[in-house]
Amino acid sequence: MSQRNARTKSCKSCLSSARQNASTADPDIFSTLPDSLLTHILSHLSIRESVATSILSSRWRTLWTLVPQLHLIETDLNRPNLNLSFVDIVSRIWTLRNAITNPMPLHTLSIVWLTHCHPFYVDTWVRAAIPHGLKELCLNICNDTLLEFPRSVFFSTTLVALKLAGNFSLNPPSDARFPSLRILHLALLNYANSESLSAILTACPVLQDLCLYVFLRKDQGNFNIVVQVPTLKRMYLCCFNYNFQSSSFKVHINTPALEYLIFKGHLVEDVVFENLSHLVALVLQVEIVNGVSTEDDAKRVWDLIRPLAHVKSLSLSTKTTEILCHAFGDNVPMFHNLFSLKFNGCLYFEWHAIRFLLGRAPKLQILAFESCPEHSYGQPTPDSSWEEPLDVPECLSSHLTTCHYKGFLGDKDEMQLVRQILKVARVLKTLKITVDGHLESEEKLRVREALSTIVQKFPKSSQTCEIAFDERAVL
Amino acid sequence: MKFCAVKQYFDDENNNNITSGASTTMIPLPNVESHPLAILITYCKKHLKIKANNADNKKETEKEMEQYEQELLKKVMPQELTELILAANYLNFKEALDFFCRAVASAIQNKSIEFVRKFFGLESDFELGEEEKLREEFAWSFEGVDED
Numbered sequence A: 001m002s003q004r005n006a007r008t009k010s011c012k013s014c015l016s017s018a019r020q021n022a023s024t025a026d027p028d029i030f031s032t033l034p035d036s037l038l039t040h041i042l043s044h045l046s047i048r049e050s051v052a053t054s055i056l057s058s059r060w061r062t063l064w065t066l067v068p069q070l071h072l073i074e075t076d077l078n079r080p081n082l083n084l085s086f087v088d089i090v091s092r093i094w095t096l097r098n099a100i101t102n103p104m105p106l107h108t109l110s111i112v113w114l115t116h117c118h119p120f121y122v123d124t125w126v127r128a129a130i131p132h133g134l135k136e137l138c139l140n141i142c143n144d145t146l147l148e149f150p151r152s153v154f155f156s157t158t159l160v161a162l163k164l165a166g167n168f169s170l171n172p173p174s175d176a177r178f179p180s181l182r183i184l185h186l187a188l189l190n191y192a193n194s195e196s197l198s199a200i201l202t203a204c205p206v207l208q209d210l211c212l213y214v215f216l217r218k219d220q221g222n223f224n225i226v227v228q229v230p231t232l233k234r235m236y237l238c239c240f241n242y243n244f245q246s247s248s249f250k251v252h253i254n255t256p257a258l259e260y261l262i263f264k265g266h267l268v269e270d271v272v273f274e275n276l277s278h279l280v281a282l283v284l285q286v287e288i289v290n291g292v293s294t295e296d297d298a299k300r301v302w303d304l305i306r307p308l309a310h311v312k313s314l315s316l317s318t319k320t321t322e323i324l325c326h327a328f329g330d331n332v333p334m335f336h337n338l339f340s341l342k343f344n345g346c347l348y349f350e351w352h353a354i355r356f357l358l359g360r361a362p363k364l365q366i367l368a369f370e371s372c373p374e375h376s377y378g379q380p381t382p383d384s385s386w387e388e389p390l391d392v393p394e395c396l397s398s399h400l401t402t403c404h405y406k407g408f409l410g411d412k413d414e415m416q417l418v419r420q421i422l423k424v425a426r427v428l429k430t431l432k433i434t435v436d437g438h439l440e441s442e443e444k445l446r447v448r449e450a451l452s453t454i455v456q457k458f459p460k461s462s463q464t465c466e467i468a469f470d471e472r473a474v475l
Numbered sequence B: 001m002k003f004c005a006v007k008q009y010f011d012d013e014n015n016n017n018i019t020s021g022a023s024t025t026m027i028p029l030p031n032v033e034s035h036p037l038a039i040l041i042t043y044c045k046k047h048l049k050i051k052a053n054n055a056d057n058k059k060e061t062e063k064e065m066e067q068y069e070q071e072l073l074k075k076v077m078p079q080e081l082t083e084l085i086l087a088a089n090y091l092n093f094k095e096a097l098d099f100f101c102r103a104v105a106s107a108i109q110n111k112s113i114e115f116v117r118k119f120f121g122l123e124s125d126f127e128l129g130e131e132e133k134l135r136e137e138f139a140w141s142f143e144g145v146d147e148d
Helices: A002-024 A035-042 A047-055 A086-097 A119-132 A151-155 A196-202 A295-308 A318-327 A351-359 A394-398 A412-424 A441-456 B004-015 B034-053 B058-074 B078-090 B094-108 B113-120 B130-137
Strands: A069-073 A108-113 A136-141 A161-170 A183-191 A209-214 A222-227 A234-239 A248-254 A260-266 A271-274 A281-287 A313-317 A340-345 A366-371 A402-406 A430-434 A466-469
Touching: A035 B078, A035 B094, A047 A069, A047 A086, A047 B113, A047 B130, A069 A086, A086 A119, A108 A119, A119 A136, A119 A151, A161 A196, A183 A196, A196 A222, A209 A222, A222 A234, A234 A248, A260 A271, A271 A295, A281 A295, A281 A318, A295 A318, A313 A318, A318 A340, A318 A351, A340 A351, A351 A394, A351 A412, A394 A412, A402 A412, A412 A430, A412 A441, A430 A441, A441 A466, B034 B058, B034 B078, B034 B094, B058 B094, B078 B094, B094 B113
Parallel strands: A069 A108, A108 A136, A136 A161, A161 A183, A183 A209, A209 A234, A222 A248, A234 A260, A248 A271, A260 A281, A281 A313, A313 A340, A340 A366, A366 A402, A402 A430, A430 A466
Antiparallel strands: none
C-alpha cells in the first residue's frame, strides 16, 4: 500500500504542467469511461479521498463503494476536531459500503492501527470481511491486549495473501486449511505453543512466499522454527534473539523448491538449511550474540554457506563478511555459478576479504556495494593492504561487466576501491555510482571532486567502460 | 504477459491452423486509435527493456520504471489519459492500465471538489440542499485540500 502511494505521488509532480490544460479539456471525455474503470482510478486513492468523490455528481455518489479494497489507516481516519474517532469513521464507511443494493464484496482489507488499538474492533471487521471471498488480509496493529485470531480465518478458501504484525495469538485448529494461500507474512509476538507455526505452515498446500519475523520473549524457552514446505519459492527469515539468557531458537529449513532465501539473525547452535538445490539467490546477515567472533563461528557460517555455493546471486552484510574472515582456509568453497556479489552495511573496507571472495567466484559479472549512512565505522584500511596484489582475482579481469556503488561519499577507502577496480577490470562496461539524497554541501563538494577525479584521472583498463552517476544529486 | 488480447488473437489463429508468418499477420484492433496504441507499445518495450537490464533486482526495476513514467507523463495531456486507459483496458495490458489510472488518481489527489469536477468535465446534478447535506455528512473526508 505504501509502495503504491509513493508511485502515485511521483506521478503527481509530473502532471503539474499538463494540469493547466484541464480547463480546456473536452467536457465529456471522462464520462465515456465505464464504472469499472472509474473505480479502478478510485482504487489508487486513499479511502478518505475516494469517499470525498461521492459529492462530485449523482453518478459518483456511490461509485466509491464499488472499490473492492479497504485500506484503513488510523492516522488518516480520525478527526478529533469533529469528535470522530477512527472507529466512528470506519463504522460509517463500512455501513455505507453495505447500504447499496448489491454490496461489493471486499477483496483486500488492510488495517494499520498503532495507537490506542482496540483489538475488539479489528476482530469485528475481520469477521465481517472473511465470509465474502476476501483475498488479501493485512493487519499491522499495536495492541496491548492479546487478540485471539478469529477461527473463521483458518478456513478461508479464497485467501491468497495473509500478512500479520502485532500482538496476535496464533492458535490454528488441527483441521485448518488455506487452499489458496500463496503469501504469508508473520511478525507476531505470540504463538500459542511451539507447534503453532508448523501447524499453520502445514495448512498451506500452495504457499510460495513466506516472511517470518520472530521475536523471542524473555521466558519463551526454546522456540523451533521448522519450515518444511515443498512449494515454497521465496523465504525471508529474521530472528535476532536479545533474550539469549533465557530463550533460544532453532532453525530448520527444508524446502526443495526454494529460489530466494534471506536470512538475518543471530548465529546459534542449531541452524540447518537442507535440500536447497534450486536456490538462486542468498542474502545473509548473520551476527554473533556476544559481539566478538571467533574461528569456530566462522567455520559454522561456512558450513551453512558451503551447500549453497551453487547460487547465482549472493549478498553479504559486512558483519557476516567480518565473521567469515576468521576462517579463510582451504575449506572455502568455489562459487562456480556466482553471477552477482553484493556487500552491504557499514562498509569499512576489508579489501583482502573482498579480494579473497572474488577469487572464489570465477564467473562473477556484477559486483555491488551498498553503504549505510553511518558510514565511517571501524578503522580506515592501512595503505599497505591496497598495494597491488600479485594475484588479481580472475573474475575481475575476465568477467566483471558491472560495478555498482551505492552511498558514495568520496572518502579515501572508496576511492582506492574504485581505482583498483577500474585498473583491473578489462571488460567492465558500467561503473554506476549512486549518492545519498541528503548530503551537506561540504560533502557534496567532496563527492563532486571525487567523481571528477575518477572520470578524468583514474586509469581504466576497459575501453568501453561507462561511468554513470546522477549529477543532480551533487549539485 | 502484456497485451493479452493480442496474445489471445494469436492463440486463436494457431488453433485455426493459419500458417502465415507472424510478421505479416494483421490484427484488427477496432477500438484502439493509433496514437494511444503507439504510446502503449513504447511503454511496453521500455518496461521489458528495464526488466531485462535489472535481471532479478525488483527494486531497481521499479525505480527505473518510476523515472521513465515521470518523463512520459510530462508529454501526455490529461484528456489523452482517457484514451490510454480505454486502450490499455481493451488490450488487457495490466501494468499500463494501472499506471494510467494512477496518473489520473494523482492528478485529483488532494484537490478541491470544483477542480475535480472541472477535470472530469462534470456538472453537479444534485437537487438544492442535497449537496449541502452530503458535505456535512462527509465533512471528515474533505480535509487536507491543496490550493488549486
